[in-house]
Amino acid sequence: MQNAIALLDCNNFYASCERVFDASVKRKPIVVLSNNDGCVIARSEEAKEIGVTMGAPLFKVESLLTDHDAEIYSSNYALYGDMSSRVMNLLHNFTPEVEIYSIDEAFLNLEPRKHSLDNLAHSIREKMYQWTGIPVSIGIAETKVLAKIANRRAKKDELREQGVLNLYRSSKTESILKETLVQDVWGIGYRSSLKLKASNILTAWQLRETDNRFIRRLLTVTGARIALELRGIKCLPLEQSSMKKHSITCSRSFGQIITNYELLKEATLYFLTRVCEKMRHHNLAANAVTVFISTDRFRPVPVPYSPSATYSATYPTDSNQELQEWTFSTLERIYDKDYEYRKAGIILSGLVPSEELTKRMFDDERFERQHKLMKAVDAINQKFGKDTVRFASVKTEGRWKMKQTRKSQSYTTNWNELLIVN
DNA sequence: TCTGGGGTCCTAGGACCC
DNA sequence: TCTGGGGTCCTAGGACCC
Numbered sequence: 161m162q163n164a165i166a167l168l169d170c171n172n173f174y175a176s177c178e179r180v181f182d183a184s185v186k187r188k189p190i191v192v193l194s195n196n197d198g199c200v201i202a203r204s205e206e207a208k209e210i211g212v213t214m215g216a217p218l219f220k221v222e223s224l225l226t227d228h229d230a231e232i233y234s235s236n237y238a239l240y241g242d243m244s245s246r247v248m249n250l251l252h253n254f255t256p257e258v259e260i261y262s263i264d265e266a267f268l269n270l271e272p273r274k275h276s277l278d279n280l281a282h283s284i285r286e287k288m289y290q291w292t293g294i295p296v297s298i299g300i301a302e303t304k305v306l307a308k309i310a311n312r313r314a315k316k317d318e319l320r321e322q323g324v325l326n327l328y329r330s331s332k333t334e335s336i337l338k339e340t341l342v343q344d345v346w347g348i349g350y351r352s353s354l355k356l357k358a359s360n361i362l363t364a365w366q367l368r369e370t371d372n373r374f375i376r377r378l379l380t381v382t383g384a385r386i387a388l389e390l391r392g393i394k395c396l397p398l399e400q401s402s403m404k405k406h407s408i409t410c411s412r413s414f415g416q417i418i419t420n421y422e423l424l425k426e427a428t429l430y431f432l433t434r435v436c437e438k439m440r441h442h443n444l445a446a447n448a449v450t451v452f453i454s455t456d457r458f459r460p461v462p463v464p465y466s467p468s469a470t471y472s473a474t475y476p477t478d479s480n481q482e483l484q485e486w487t488f489s490t491l492e493r494i495y496d497k498d499y500e501y502r503k504a505g506i507i508l509s510g511l512v513p514s515e516e517l518t519k520r521m522f523d524d525e526r527f528e529r530q531h532k533l534m535k536a537v538d539a540i541n542q543k544f545g546k547d548t549v550r551f552a553s554v555k556t557e558g559r560w561k562m563k564q565t566r567k568s569q570s571y572t573t574n575w576n577e578l579l580i581v582n
Numbered sequence: 583t584c585t586g587g588g589g590t591c592c593t594a595g596g597a598c599c600c
Numbered sequence: 601t602c603t604g605g606g607g608t609c610c611t612a613g614g615a616c617c618c
Contacts, residue, residue, distance in 0.1 A: 194604035201600095201604070217603040235604090262600045262607095349598045380610065382597085409606050458603060470593070505605085 162392065163271040164300055164328040166281065167307040168288075170247060171295045171315065171323075173264035174202035177243045178233050180293035181571045181579050189230035193218060196413065197234055197565060206230075234564040242572040246292050254284050259398045267304055269398055281324040301327040304396045305389035308346040309336065309364065337365040337390065347386045352379050364390055404511075405442060410434040411505020417456070418501045424453065425491065426555050431506040432487050433547075433554050436480050439508055440538055445517050447476035447510035449483055451490040456502035467494040476512050479530040480551065483508075 170176060174192040179185055189207035191200045199217045200207075210228050212221050218232075225232060244263045251258045257269035273280055281298045288296050299311025306327060313336060314325035327333050343353035345364050355378055361367050367375070368390035376384040385395040410431040418424055428451060439446060452468035471486040487506065517531065540549045547554070569577035 196604065198602080198604055215603085219602040222602095265600080347598070351597060382610065405607090407607070411605065413604070468594075472592085507606095 162302045162394070163269055164277055165302065165304055165307045165398070166268040166270050166298055166300045167261075167304070167311040168251070168266050168268060168284065168296050168298050169311050169315075170244075170264040171297055172202060172204050173244075173294070174233075174235065174240055175204040175207070176294050177240050178231070178236075178568055179204070180243070181239075181568070182231075185231045189225065189228050190233070191221075191225065191230060192233045192235055193566070195235060195564075198413075201235065232566050234567040236568050236570065238570045238573045239568065243292065243294065247288065247294060247296075250288065250291055251284075253287075254280070257398055257400060259400055267307065267398055270300065277326050277328055278324065281326065282322075285323055295323070297323045299325050299327070301333070302329075302392040303389040303394050304398075305346055305386055306333070306392065309340055309344075312340075312344065334365065337368060338363055340364040342367055345386060345390070347382065348379075352383060355379065405444065406511060407507050407509040408435045408438050408442075408444075408446075408511070409505060409507045410438075411452070411503065413503045414501070419497065419499070421495055421497065424495065424501060424504060425488065427504050428487055428491055428506060429484065429551075429554055431504065432483060433480065433550065435506050435508050436478070436483060436534075437538060437541070439511070440478050440514070440534060443514045444511045445476040445478040445514045446483070446508040447474070447512070448472040448508070449486045449490065450507040450509065451487055451494065452505050452507070453491070453494060453501050454503040455499050465496065465499045467496075469493045470509075472510065476510060476517065477527070478514055478517065479527065479534055481530055482527075484551075 175190040178190055178192065187206065188204075189210055189212070190204040191207050191212060192202040193199065194201045197218060199215055200212055200221065201215070203212050203214065206228075207225075207230060210224060210230070212224065212230075240263060247264075248258065248260050248266060251266055251268060255268050255270060255273075259267040261267055270277060270280060275283075277300050281300060285296055285298055288294060297311055297314040299307045299309065299314050301307040301310045310325045310327040314323055327336065341353075341363060342348050342356045342361060343350065345367065348356070348367075356362070356367065359370075359374075359378065361370055367387050370387065372384055372387055375387045379386075388395050412427070412431070414427065418427070432449075448470055450468055450470040452466065454466035455464055457464065457466075469490050471490045473486065477483060517527075537549045541547065569579075571577060571579045
């Protein structure tokens with residue numbers, strides 16, 4: 161017995177979040193920008209209609225947007241994160257098995273159920289809009305990959321009003337797979353689509369019908385699993401308890417080119433401060449830090465250079481000071497003075513719950529002092545604002561400082577920015 | 583020093599996703 | 601002038617061991 165899987169996806173999520181709190185933009189084109197206000201990462205339907213493409217750099221579409229009286233927002237992750245958890249929490253009213261896949265998507269196991277799949281999906285959709293103001297689309301099928309395809313079609317023009325497409329044991333599946341190009345299948349990216357095309361495999365249906373050993377050789381197990389999922393064979397299970405983080409990253413493109421080693425050190429130290437905060441907020445510790453730096457990918461002169469290196473330690477730590485030592489020694493390994501750098505970042509990995517540090521704390525007095533110190537610093541910064549207390553070496557005004565000139569209010573997470581209704 | 587297969591562990595990099 | 605950031609998974613290849 162194959163259970164029916166649903167994929168629920170919030171329509172134009174970031175744009176919809178902005179719209180919930182600002183009635184004046186109900187019919188206007190809306191776009192939300194990436195960090196640093198660099199490019200477009202979310203668009204309302206109206207913005208799509210005037211021809212704004214996903215990922216377009218702001219400077220290329222700015223005049224188009226102003227001509228159409230569009231609203232432009234910097235990204236407000238506090239708001240989106242909060243709206244997301246409202247949506248996700250409500251899903252448990254409909255089924256116990258929910259996998260939160262991303263900030264705006266969740267897979268649901270729809271069994272067991274009292275009503276028909278279609279009725280259930282429509283009722284989830286209506287309730288979600290009523291409770292949160294966020295419109296959602298739902299695709300239903302035997303597997304995750306097929307549910308993704310159903311969801312995508314549920315958003316298409318001719319079907320958009322309904323917002324639900326049920327392909328579970330449906331005779332429509334074959335024709336829809338024949339209309340779906342391989343590059344539009346979840347898990348098949350640009351590289352894989354080129355390989356498939358070279359073998360004359362152009363549609364999802366052809367991918368499904370090709371001998372699986374061939375696909376495995378061409379695209380490794382990842383591709384083989386996708387092909388099986390297209391046949392309705394579950395290879396990707398619902399993962400409900402995937403709350404454990406494996407890594408934490410902070411990286412930025414710089415406002416200007418950096419060649420100077422000291423400036424690069426400043427930047428990585430700033431990123432390290434951010435990832436350490438996040439790590440301790442989740443009560444985690446890390447035993448490895450990866451440092452990466454990169455030249456400008458849009459101007460690869462003379463040649464692109466983007467080295468990275470990892471420092472792995474025996475014991476995990478959550479102390480800035482210790483991680484700072486690891487970071488600098490790693491940066492030194494990859495830095496080459498002959499290049500101009502445009503971007504850098506830090507990744508913490510080997511994450512373990514910080515209770516597991518207890519043993520070390522008994523052994524190591526210096527470590528225990530640092531651990532307590534960091535906890536105190538976090539508490540103060542939480543209360544009085546970011547970087548109220550910091551290491552003297554951490555510069556907060558750098559060329560990597562994030563640009564956010566069009567941010568909306570933190571309607572749901574900051575008492576001082578609540579929505580006022582007159 | 584050479585001969586050989588098999589196994590593990592680690593890391594860098596590729597590919598993909600939202 | 602201006603082109604995002606944060607993740608996961610898989611594999612190839614090196615180092616090491618028996």
